[in-house]
Amino acid sequence: MxxxxxxxxxxxxxxxxxxxxxxxxxxxxxxxxxxxxxxxxxxxxxxxxxxxxxxxxxxxxxxxxxxxxxxxxxxxxxxxxxxxxxxxxxxxxxxxxxxxxxxxxxxxxxxxxxxxxxxxxxxxxxxxxTELAQAHERGPADAVAVGWRLLLEGLRRKEDLFYYARSTLRIAEAAYAEPRLRRLYPFTSHRSLHFTTCVGIPYSRDVPHVDPLSNGRYRVHAPSRRTVIGDADTPQGAVALVVSGLPAGCGPAVAGPAGDR
Structure with a gap:
């Protein structure tokens, strides 16, 4: 052996x-x-x-x-x-x-x-x-599409139970409506909505992310999280801030983990 x-x-x-x-x-x-x-x-x-x-x-x-x-x-x-x-x-x-x-x-x-x-x-x-695994097998574009659908479906199941699920759902729906974000892979972490330019773990940390706040507003952080890009009153406003911070040539998400390119 x-x-x-x-x-x-x-x-x-x-x-x-x-x-x-x-x-x-x-x-x-x-x-x-x-x-x-x-x-x-x-x-x-x-x-x-x-x-x-x-x-x-x-x-x-x-x-x-x-x-x-x-x-x-x-x-x-x-x-x-x-x-x-x-x-x-x-x-x-x-x-x-x-x-x-x-x-x-x-x-x-x-x-x-x-x-x-x-x-x-x-x-x-x-x-x-899983359905998501089979999507990954077909390629990153399918993984992104199925990943978005499963994320939205999961948040919709929880929106009547948890305030933050409802807030995260609103920002996720607004992000999905934006073509430049819809082609990135979405995931949530500690109630924040993140986007990655690769579909494998570890995910990339090169795109701003959004935190729903307890006052109903949204805070957009730079990828490092130590820098706040700005606050927004609406999901659409938060999405606009995320898009303003996208790196050049961002997306669509590719196969593999961060650093595997």
């Missing part, structure tokens, strides 16, 4: 004792057990990767597809579950858990060899594939 120093820190911590995994311990660890299952299924894998900080309970399968990261597998801490999370250029495209290592191997095979997200789900139904 090949050692790999990558840190699968996006995943749950490993259990402290074998517990529901005696077969893994007898095989010499998760990677060895996974390799044995792959051999039984006649899957032509390269050696399974191991995280040196936890060699018995970690395993990763590299993808042959450009952009798809090594898919690291972790173990559930209280019950037998193999947990996967597949990332591609700053976007989590698949997730899920199963107690069946053979089913996990089928999911990893699809991830490794370039199967579509739907094909991976069909081969291993435990794998969750």
């Amino acid at each position: 090949t050692s790999n120093s990558a840190d699968p820190s996006r995943h749950e911590p490993s259990p402290t004792k074998p517990g529901p995994y005696p077969d893994l311990m007898s095989a010499g660890g998760l990677a060895a057990a996974l390799e044995a299952v792959a051999a039984e299924l006649a899957l032509a894998w390269d050696p399974v990767l191991v995280n040196e900080s936890d060699p018995l309970r970690s395993a990763g399968v590299a993808s042959e597809v450009v952009g798809r990261e090594t898919c690291w597998i972790t173990l559930g801490s209280t019950e037998r579950q193999f947990i996967l999370s597949g990332w591609c250029r700053g976007v989590r495209l698949i997730s899920g858990s199963t107690p069946d290592l053979a089913e996990m191997a089928l999911a990893l095979e699809g991830w490794r060899n370039g199967a579509t997200l739907q094909e991976i789900h069909e081969a291993a139904p435990f794998v969750t594939v």
Whole structure:
């Protein structure tokens, strides 16, 4: 097996004792057990990767597809579950858990060899594939379009429950009506509405963002947040301030995380 120093820190911590995994311990660890299952299924894998900080309970399968990261597998801490999370250029495209290592191997095979997200789900139904993930698979333009729709739908569901959801919805609707902002990827953070010029995490921080205020007004911050561009009485006024602070050549949003251009 090949050692790999990558840190699968996006995943749950490993259990402290074998517990529901005696077969893994007898095989010499998760990677060895996974390799044995792959051999039984006649899957032509390269050696399974191991995280040196936890060699018995970690395993990763590299993808042959450009952009798809090594898919690291972790173990559930209280019950037998193999947990996967597949990332591609700053976007989590698949997730899920199963107690069946053979089913996990089928999911990893699809991830490794370039199967579509739907094909991976069909081969291993435990794998969750969201509408937004499928939009990312089609490209950044579709990710932006679906991202906007899901953001607006989510805020509309909450607007009668939370004052700030209603205020954020108003500014989001006004921003969506502005073509120069509608082609950027939107997200909210601590009630603020942000826009990014890339669709992968970490998002870019090169576009002004808007804070709804308790007095019904809107405050527009420069990307650094330490600088206030100005306050506005209406969502439309706040959008105008955001547009005035857009960097040259801004948009449309592109694939990948910030710095990946």
